[in-house]
Each structure stands twice: as structure tokens, then as C-alpha cells.
Amino acid sequence: MTYPNSQDTLEVIKKLVSIPSPSGNTSEVIGFVEKFLAEYNVETKRNRKGGLIATIQGKNQKNHRMLTAHVDTLGAIVKEIKPSGRLKLDLIGGFKYNSIEGEYCEIETSSGKKITGTILMHQTTVHVYKNAGTAERNQENMEVRIDEKVHTADEIRLLGIEVGDFVSFDPRVQVLPNGYIKSRHLDDKASVGILLQLMKQIQTDKIELPYTTHFLISNNEEIGYGGNSNITPETVEYLAVDMGAMGDGQSTDEYTVSICVKDASGPYHYAFRKKLVELANANKIGYKLDIYPFYGSDASAAIRSGHDIIHGLIGPGIDSSHAYERTHISSIENTTKLLYHYVQSEMVEYK
Incomplete structure (x- = not known):
């Protein structure tokens, strides 16, 4: 078992945050993602909103998964x-x-x-x-x-x-020798970098996924509707990968993967959350459960749009969200590991 290389992930994140992409003007960064995935023969298509959908076929084509991270930023x-x-x-x-x-x-x-x-x-x-x-x-x-x-x-x-x-x-991005990366727009380009490296690893190692899996790189999340469309009718599980919010009363930190229990939209799916915790425990992955009081994700946008899906939210812990942000390579690694095991796991019976 080989996890995606975290130093390579940091380099991809550094490139992503250096491409201007405020919501409404994201074609350049979407083009970067498109070109990156083409090198590893990942099938992609753009939706009419300008987002990018990558698909990797799995054994089971009747039930699908979708993972999403957003490439649009504040501006x-x-x-x-x-x-x-x-x-x-x-x-x-x-x-x-x-x-x-x-x-x-x-x-x-x-x-x-x-x-x-x-x-x-x-x-x-x-x-x-x-x-x-x-x-x-x-x-x-x-x-x-x-x-x-x-x-x-x-x-x-x-x-x-x-x-x-x-x-x-200006992102003012710095990758420090002690593992910290600080920059504007780690929300959510840190997660986009993680998903790109995950797809690269799947293709490079010829990993056969148990279910056809879509990766939506959305481009309108910061204004509320990035991931609310282009969800196939076969999609059962929908996992948003977005920053974990830090502050007083929060358990999220810069070193573990944050698993969201609830945000401003309400609780995330209980059985899905428990499945993610089980995967983390089974694979010795550092995680924190948390509630984000003033937060909404692509997954909550999808639920509001009426999609009949199981929704969840995880991501690296990001300090000082929507300002000059920072995280650590440990959080990148733990998020990557959880996603690596998740996409190869079986779906839970949801009743």
C-alpha cells in the first residue's frame, strides 16, 4: 500500500493557490486541473457552470460515489x-x-x-x-x-x-521546512490538491475501485451553489472535501483530518459519519470530530437542491479561515489517507 506523496501534494497546492480564481472567474484554474488529470488518462468533462467532473469507472456501475472539492476562492x-x-x-x-x-x-x-x-x-x-x-x-x-x-x-x-x-x-504562499503551508485560498485548494494526487495514485497504481466514482471540482462553492448539480442518479454517497474550521470551542487542528458532524445546514448523515470514523480508527488515521457553526459545503448545497444522497464532509484543518490561512503536512496526510481508504471501501447499508 502506497499513499500519495505528501510533498508532491504540497507542490500541487502551491501551484493551485498561485492561480487567481475568485468565484465567477475560474476558467484558468479549471484548465490547470484538466491538464493535470489528462496526463493520467482521467476522463473529464466540463459542466455548463464551468466546473470539472472527473470519472473513474469502478466494478459496480449501478451505485456511484461522488467526491467534491472547490477551486473557486474569495475575491x-x-x-x-x-x-x-x-x-x-x-x-x-x-x-x-x-x-x-x-x-x-x-x-x-x-x-x-x-x-x-x-x-x-x-x-x-x-x-x-x-x-x-x-x-x-x-x-x-x-x-x-x-x-x-x-x-x-x-x-x-x-x-x-x-x-x-x-x-x-495575492496568496503569499509559503511552504516551510517544518511542514507548515501558509497561504490565502487553502480553502479549498488544499483539498483540490489532495483529490488530484488521489486520482493520480489510483491511475498510476491501477487501483480498481469498488464503485464508479466521480470527482467534481466545483467552481461556485463560495457563493453557495458549486456542487448542487451534475450528480448522477446512481450516486448514493456524496462526500465534500473542504477545510476544517478552527477556533474557540472547536476540536479541529492543523494536524488531523476533520470529520464534520454538523454545520449551519444541520447534521451530516449519521451512518456515513460513523463509517468514516471506523475507517480512520481501523487505519490509525488521526482525526477530530467537529461542528462548524457558520459553514455550508457543496454537500449541503446538494442536499438543499433535492438530491437523494448520503452526504458527508471531511477535510484538512485550516487555521484562520477566510483570511491568511495555514495548515500542516500532517493534516494533508491524514486527509489523504482517509480518502484513500474510503474510495476503496464498501458502501454501508443505509436504513
Whole structure:
């Protein structure tokens, strides 16, 4: 038995987070995933929403499994070009303005031109603004300073920037010698990297899966509907692979795989959760059970859409979600191991 190489997984994750992909503008990163899987002869197709569905045939083609991870990230969109030559933003995804203060960003125009900038408070200069520290971090007070010689809205438009252009945040990814990886967008590109390496291993080792298994790389999860379609009628088990949330009162950490019991959508399927715990215990995989109070996944989106499926949620523990995130190679490894054993296991009788 050979698990996917965790160092290779970290390298894939590093590449993924370095490709801008705010929800609504994900074609480049989907193309990267498509090309990666083509090298290992994994059958793929794009859905109309722009997501990617990879399928590996199994012994049983009557009952299917689906695993999903999302490649779309938090980001922003140009809301207004200010008379000063700076930009006002509208956020994409559920996060707060304070988490992006001082961040480098990139604006992509409709023609494909990319222009850099920095997200700042209008009242940043402490030598001028008495309320620099106390002013609210919100849409009215925060703006993008463009790295060009511009002072008016007309000069901004001459660069090709217009309302509706996508804005992505610099991931600032670092892979450290002691096993930590810190970056924006580990939610959920860490999980995408894990699934890519898992599919590579299945193909390389010619592992015959017990059931036909689909891998949905969704691209609208951060706005609520990434994994709610393209689920075959034969799909019985649907497993979302997404970050485990950390904080006060949470058991999730950066070193184990987090198995979600309940999130804002309600409890995940009890028998499915127990099956995942049994697999972890049987294979000496470090795990934590947890509840994420302000969270929804592709699996919960699928349930809300009316699909008659068994749904579950696992993933690596990620610190400081929706900000500058961090996890450890141990969490990547434990998540990988659980998935490796899960896709080769038998389905449970659900009654």
C-alpha cells in the first residue's frame, strides 16, 4: 500500500493557490486541473457552470460515489471607479474587509490585461487622519490603490479597468521546512490538491475501485451553489472535501483530518459519519470530530437542491479561515489517507 506523496501534494497546492480564481472567474484554474488529470488518462468533462467532473469507472456501475472539492476562492469585483482614481470593491464570498486590509491584489480587465494594486483604508495615513485606527473597515472606507500613475476616473478607464472587473488577492504562499503551508485560498485548494494526487495514485497504481466514482471540482462553492448539480442518479454517497474550521470551542487542528458532524445546514448523515470514523480508527488515521457553526459545503448545497444522497464532509484543518490561512503536512496526510481508504471501501447499508 502506497499513499500519495505528501510533498508532491504540497507542490500541487502551491501551484493551485498561485492561480487567481475568485468565484465567477475560474476558467484558468479549471484548465490547470484538466491538464493535470489528462496526463493520467482521467476522463473529464466540463459542466455548463464551468466546473470539472472527473470519472473513474469502478466494478459496480449501478451505485456511484461522488467526491467534491472547490477551486473557486474569495475575491472581489470592481464596484465603482472613484473620482480620485482609486477603486471601490464589492466582495465575493463570506469574509470581512479587515481580513484584506493591506493586501496586494490584481485586477483583471475584460480584455485580459492584469494590473496590480493594494487594498487600503482611505484613512490609512496616520499623519493625516486622526481616525486611521478606529474608522470602520467597510466598503465605504476601503479602496484599491492602483500601481499606475492615475489621479482620475478617466485615467483609470484608459487602463481598461471598468466596473465588473474581477479582483484577486495575492496568496503569499509559503511552504516551510517544518511542514507548515501558509497561504490565502487553502480553502479549498488544499483539498483540490489532495483529490488530484488521489486520482493520480489510483491511475498510476491501477487501483480498481469498488464503485464508479466521480470527482467534481466545483467552481461556485463560495457563493453557495458549486456542487448542487451534475450528480448522477446512481450516486448514493456524496462526500465534500473542504477545510476544517478552527477556533474557540472547536476540536479541529492543523494536524488531523476533520470529520464534520454538523454545520449551519444541520447534521451530516449519521451512518456515513460513523463509517468514516471506523475507517480512520481501523487505519490509525488521526482525526477530530467537529461542528462548524457558520459553514455550508457543496454537500449541503446538494442536499438543499433535492438530491437523494448520503452526504458527508471531511477535510484538512485550516487555521484562520477566510483570511491568511495555514495548515500542516500532517493534516494533508491524514486527509489523504482517509480518502484513500474510503474510495476503496464498501458502501454501508443505509436504513
